[in-house]
Amino acid sequence: MAKQIPYVDYLVLGDQPHLVANECSGCGARFFDRRNACAHCFGTEFRTVDIATDGELRSFSIVTFAAPGVQVPFVSSIVDLGGTSVRGNVINTPPDPDHVTLGMKVRLATYVVGTDDEGTEAVNFGFEPVL
Amino acid sequence: MADDIWILGIRMTKFGKHPDKDVVDLAAEAAMAALADGGVTMKDIGILAAGNLMGGGGIGQQIQKQIGQTGIPVYNVANACATGATALRTAIMAIKAGECDMGLAVGVEKLAGAGLLAGGARAGDGNHFTPSGRQGAIAPLDGRVGTETMPGVFAQIGMEYGHKYGGTSFELFARISQKNHEHSTLNPLAAYTKAMSLEQIMGDVMIAYPNTRPMCSANCDGAAAAVVVSGQKLRTLSLEQQKRAVKVSASVLTSDPYEEACQILPNVNTLTRNAATTAYEQAGVGPEDLNLVELHDCFATAELVHYDNLMLCPEGGAVDFFESGATWRTGSTPVNVSGGLESKGHPIAATGIANIWEICHHLRGEAGDRQIEGAKVGLAHVIGLGSACGVHILEKSGL
Known part of the structure; x- marks a missing residue:
């Protein structure tokens, strides 16, 4: 199997792909980027926590006009994964309002974005409808 | 501390396409019209706050060089789409702080024909995937991890x-x-x-x-400017100026x-x-x-x-x-x-x-x-x- 690299460092690959967050040890606020401190309580200690893979579509937009090089259409969405909000594309379903609806149940899914010269596959995540 | 603040003069240019005017022309047009509307000149102004978000910076001094260099403090401000309000509020704060009794705020932009704002153009996927940035991403997020536009x-x-x-x-x-x-x-x-x-x-x-x-929202060219004044100063101006003044x-x-x-x-x-x-x-x-x-x-x-x-x-x-x-x-x-x-x-x-x-x-x-x-x-x-x-x-x- 080809060597793989996650598209973002908060995506953990393997048998059960999932997202991880930096959770503030003081207040529990969760972040998906490298932190200097907590934006909520200003604490500086964080632990890595696993994020649920099943959730609900809280908002979306079907983007049909984007910057050069960005493939359209795609469905941008905000998903509530067990109380933690995450941004990602809705995938594995037609990008139209008949197939993408507010409140729909979704789960994390991964796909290969591309392969570099060394044969490493970049793997991204998205959210697919739970039928 | 000033007890109350008033808009003495205010003006916007026609919004739309102004191919023959640069940002300084548009800003100067709005600023001079706002001064005239308030019945005052650059000589009366104690602070200038100006914003031009997509420009190169220093718009305040560029405006002064066209409409009046009086040596007053200039604050060039940037606060995304709230830039104009921030310029106005900067002038208001200077008056409230008692540093002067009259200020000018200007906002200007040339955007006609601009396309999407924000969201990164994507280069071709690289020869070697290397995580970078605060999310350790191997390529831009826009379009692949939601939208940024x-x-x-x-x-x-x-x-x-x-x-x-x-x-x-x-x-x-x-x-x-x-x-x-x-x-x-x-x-x-x-x-x-x-x-x-x-x-x-x-x-x-x-x-x-x-x-x-x-x-x-429609991308277009345009400018707007406002002259703000303390209530104390306003009461020394003409009745006509006082009648047209609008209280902030x-x-x-x-x-x-x-x-x-x-x-x-x-x-x-x-x-x-x-x-x-x-x-x-x-x-x-x-x-x-x-x-x-x-x-x-x-x-x-x-x-x-x-x-x-x-x-x-x-x-x-x-x-x-x-x-x-x-x-x-x-x-x-x-x-x-x-x-x-x-x-x-x-x-x-x-x-x-x-x-x-x-x-x-x-x-x-x-x-x-x-x-x-x-x-x-x-x-x-x-x-x-x-x-x-x-x-x-x-x-x-x-x-």
Whole structure:
């Protein structure tokens, strides 16, 4: 199997792909980027926590006009994964309002974005409808 | 400390395409017109605050070099789409601090023909994947981990409201846009002044569902400028100047406080609600006292949520509020009678002063065909994503 690299460092690959967050040890606020401190309580200690893979579509937009090089259409969405909000594309379903609806149940899914010269596959995540 | 602050002179240029004018021409036109409107000159001005978000910086000094170099302090400000309001508030703060008794604020932008704002163009996928940035991403996130462009971001903001409270639809958002385009037919300074049918709006090019092109703010050129003065100084000026002066009953700027999800989808709600709450307290008026509102309809999906955020309706009641006709110019709380950003246009740094010009125009009874009769109190609101929110409440002079 080809060597793989996650598209973002908060995506953990393997048998059960999932997202991880930096959770503030003081207040529990969760972040998906490298932190200097907590934006909520200003604490500086964080632990890595696993994020649920099943959730609900809280908002979306079907983007049909984007910057050069960005493939359209795609469905941008905000998903509530067990109380933690995450941004990602809705995938594995037609990008139209008949197939993408507010409140729909979704789960994390991964796909290969591309392969570099060394044969490493970049793997991204998205959210697919739970039928 | 100055007890009260007034708009003495204010002006916006025609919004639209100005191929023969550069940013300094547009800014100078607005600034000189605002000074003339207030009956003063650069000699009277003690502070200049200026913004030009997409330009190279130093717009304040460039303006001075064309209209008057008097050695006063210049503050070049940038605060996304709230840049104009930030410039105005900077001048107001200097007067409140007692550093001077009169200030000039200018916002200017040249955006005609600009395409999408924000969102990174993507280079070809690299030869070697290397994580970089705060998310350790091997390529740009825009388009592959949601959207970063404004039409999609604000679409999600409107859709989130729909998810929370229900009642939204593509057609509902399109009808908000229809209202603003209809309003713009009475505004000769608007970039676009044509009414559009619901069919035209919904059938136009889709940018980011549910926002079609006419439901997005119009990129255009334009400038706006305001002269602000302390009440003490105003009382030494002519009766005519005092009669036309408009009271700044509240001037508030907020940023977005931390909440769950706010770093995932910008939360434009809480900072607007916070700014509005403070502004109503400062002014001693309530939403029911407002005769007109200019709010930041950068997209049709944004206007809806701000009905709620500015407390023009009960919490969760924005859809019913719009359906009641309240926000049309004939309704109980006319919103964006200028045509709003969707039709009047959105030259970014000018917007936060141009919306105040619109309110002042009505409070002075000078708005011609689109005059809201008997207007005494108005509110102007802007949001700069990132985020910054400016709210100003303005009141007609009692003289």
